[in-house]
Amino acid sequence: MRQRNSIVYRLTIFAIIIIVIQSLFLIAVLVNGGVLRQAKLNAYESFSDKVQGRKAYLELEMKNRWTNVDPFLSQISKKLSKTYETDTLLLDSLSSELIEMLRTTKATGAFILLTDDINDNNVPGLYFRDYDPLSDNLSFKDLYVVVGPSEIAKKLKVPLDQMWSYDLRLTSDNHDFIKKPLNLANLSNDPKLLGYWSKPFKLSDTDLQIMTYSMPIFDSENNLKGIVGIEVTLNHMIKMLPATDLKLKDSLGYILTHKPTNDSKPIPSVIVSALQKRYLVENEPLNLLIENEDFGIYKLLNHTGSYDIYASVEELKLYQPNTPFEGESWYLVGFMRGDELFSYVYRTQSILWGAFIIALIVGIFGGVYFSYRFSKPIVDLSKKVRESNKNEIMIVEPTGLLEVDELAQAMQEANNERLESVSRLTRVISLFDLPIAAFEIKNNSDDIFVTEKLYTILDLDDKNKTNFMNKLNELLNNPEENEEGVYKINLEYPRWVKLKMTDSSDTTIGVIQDITEEMKEKLQIRMDRDIDPLTRLLNRRAFQSYMEQLLFKNPLKSSALVMFDLDNLKNMNDTYGHKWGDFYIKEAVQRLNNITQRNKMLLGRRSGDEFVLLLYGFTSKQEIEDCMNEFFSYIKGNTIKLPDGKDYSIGISAGLAWIDSWPTDYEDLLNKADEALYISKFNNKGNWTKL
Structure with a gap:
């Protein structure tokens, strides 16, 4: 009991409590500041971004390449309308279209099957397969006939596949890719609307696993003739x-x-x-x-x-x-x-707890050791402690009195150990190799506590509280749009930080993390997602989003949505090649970008030759009409130089729909503008029409 009432004992306990509280405090700052939670969210986001990237690539292959059969459907329909003595002659006439379709789509197979009866069990047809569609082989040496007359294979010098059959025999395992589209052929004469992706199956027991995209095919008089489509082997799909x-x-x-x-x-x-x-x-x-x-x-x-x-x-x-x-x-x-x-999250947790235990052990032993060397009169010691700077090393002069000098020395060492423990935890944070810093502001003191990396993150030169508060207020006044707790530092090269703060009655504590690289990657991903690579315009989805934001933020006044369509782009591609077709598109975009002031327009690309334009903030509809008239007068008198030296005027047709109120349905506006464009294309080509 007497020992517990001694100065040495009480100061020893006091020093230990201080070390424990300080250690727990800094650990809590890191944890409550969202380090672990953010690390987990970063893991989720990184995982999701990788899968989204692969999904975007696969979706592009499946929708824009493998199923790009539209250019061949009309040619096939025309030949199906002709009369042939036998199915073999008909299939022979279609072989060139099928091979060209196979080469263009880069699929592993292309087929046409002649039947309009879902109950047929043996279906005549022609089915080509290319086991390596990515090789640029201009001959037929890499092709095989899977289904079809052997006479055609012999004529084309294309070998028969090991699973070759004259007709395709349908079974319960392989009939879905034919019967499902045939069952719904009466719903529409447009094959593209009836396309069907099959589940993996085999044409025969010894064949490879494949997936198909198939659709009904009609002749020129809309009579159902059969099924046309492409195949992708699972081996090829797995490579994707x-x-x-x-x-x-x-x-x-x-x-x-x-x-x-x-x-x-x-x-x-x-x-x-x-x-x-x-x-x-x-x-x-x-x-x-x-x-x-x-x-x-x-x-x-x-x-x-x-x-x-x-x-x-x-x-x-x-x-x-x-x-x-x-x-x-x-x-x-x-x-x-x-x-x-969560490997990074678990590693961070282990380091935090390890650092806490080490700091606790060192703090306990250090507190016991230095408390025994603390000695100074209690009154002088109290005054010294009260007047001293808590963030600076305390120096106590010896009095010559053994017990008091020991007490004073123990107090001095305990305070120094507290500062050292803070320094140790700061160094532990640096071991994470994360740009993280913490700070503490006392409302009734001119002192601030900060960890070392804060100076680098906020570009500070000293611990002056006024300078720090000015920098903090400047930061809080510059939040990053659409990012919670993220702020931008406007230096010569912009940087971003994430800030978490909590306030008590007289203290503010916070954690700052430099997330510049993360934000650069995120902004680059947004740009890649929203920008059309050829024209550097907003794509279809991004245009709608930006338009809705603009009209919500700005007064409507007189506004309109305009659809543009380039005339003669196909002729340009066919005559001079796609390189000049792209040049034609870029020249048109350059002129569209100058239709009016940038703060009154928003331009985007919807598809190959279609563009959409928002005109907003005009004082009257007449001003918009004058703008459109001036633009069309300009492009008619302005030409581009073609490869053969000819001067050529860019042809553009447009349709305009007025935006009388907002919010309104975007698709309805788009349809109105498209309807006006349709009128221009067929009744007033090279001009514009309003609705």
Whole structure:
């Protein structure tokens, strides 16, 4: 009892408590400041970005390359309208279109099957296959005939495939790619609206696994004649899904899943690796539990592995809205093990707790040691402590009194150890190799506490509180748009920081993290997502988003939406080549960009030769009409020089729809402008029409 009432004992306990509280305080600042939470979100975002990038590439291949059969449908329809003595002669006449379609789409197969009866079991047709579509072979040496008359193969000098058959024999396993489009052929005469992506199947028991995109084909008089389409072997599809996207070694990789209806669970359809086959339950839909809705991250519940597996799920938009197969959905799913996804988070946690334990042990022993050497009269010591700067080393002069000198010395060393523990934790933070700094502001003091990296992050020269507060207020007045807690530092080269602060009655503490590289990557991704690469204009989706933001932020006044269509672009491509076609588009865009002041217009590219323009903030509709008239007068009198030396006027037709109120339905506005454009194209080509 007597020992507990001694100065040495009480100061020892006091020093230990100070060290523990200080250590817990700095750990809490890091944790509550969102370091671990942000690290986890960064892991989700990185995972999601990789899967989104692969999804964008695969969707581009499936929608814009493999299914690019439109240029050949009209030629096939014309030949189907002619009369031939035999199906063989008809198929022979179609062989050139099929081969050209196969080369253009870079698919592994192209076919046409002649039947209008869903009950046929043996269907005549012509089916070419190229096992290596990415090789640029101009001959027919890399082609094989899978289905079709051998006479055609002999004539074209194309070998027969090992699975060759004269007609295609339909079974319950392979008939969907024919029967599903045929069943719905009466809904429309436009084959593109009836296109169908099949689940993986085999044409025969010995064939490869394939997926097909098939659609009904009609003759020129809209009589149903059969099915036309392309094939992609699963071997080729798997090449589009490299597991190294997600991890260089032992990656769980990607799979493709299929949902027959909107209410069903995704069913694995394309499994890429043997590793996936081991942990996925065969023939069972994926059972997914949402983990992060913002980034589309799920936890896979039904798997055979002994570890957590996370999935990033992205839908492939393969069908147009309001088409028969819109309800069947395809998804790209990327998988990662939990310990690999959160490896950085777990490492950060271990370092934090290790640092805390080390600081605690060192603090305890240091507190005990220095408390025994603390000695100074209590009154002088109290005054010294009260008047001293808490962030500076305390120096106590010895009095010659053993007990008091020991007490004073212990207090001095305890205070120094507190500062040293703060310094140690600051150094521990630097070991993370993260640009993170912490600060503490006392409202009733001119002193501030900051960790070393704060000077580098905020470009400060000293600990002056006034300069620091000015810098902090400047930072808070410059938030980054659409980013919570992120602020921009306007130096010669812009940088971004994330700031978290918490206030008490007389103290403000905060954590600042330099996220410049992360923001640069995010801004670059946004630019790549929103900008058309050829014209550097906003693409279709980005234009709509920017337009809606502009009209919500600015007074409507007199505004209009204008659709433009380049005349004679196809003729330019056919005559001078696509290089000059691109030149033609760029020249047109250059003129469209000068239609009026930049702060009164927003220009975007909708498709190959279609552009959309928002004119806003005008004082009257007449001013907009004058602007349009001046533009069309200008382009008619302005020419470009073609490769053959001819001067050529750029031809543009336009349709204008007035925006009488906002908000309103964007698609309705677009349809009105498109309707006006249609009138211009067919009644007043090279001019503009308003609705």
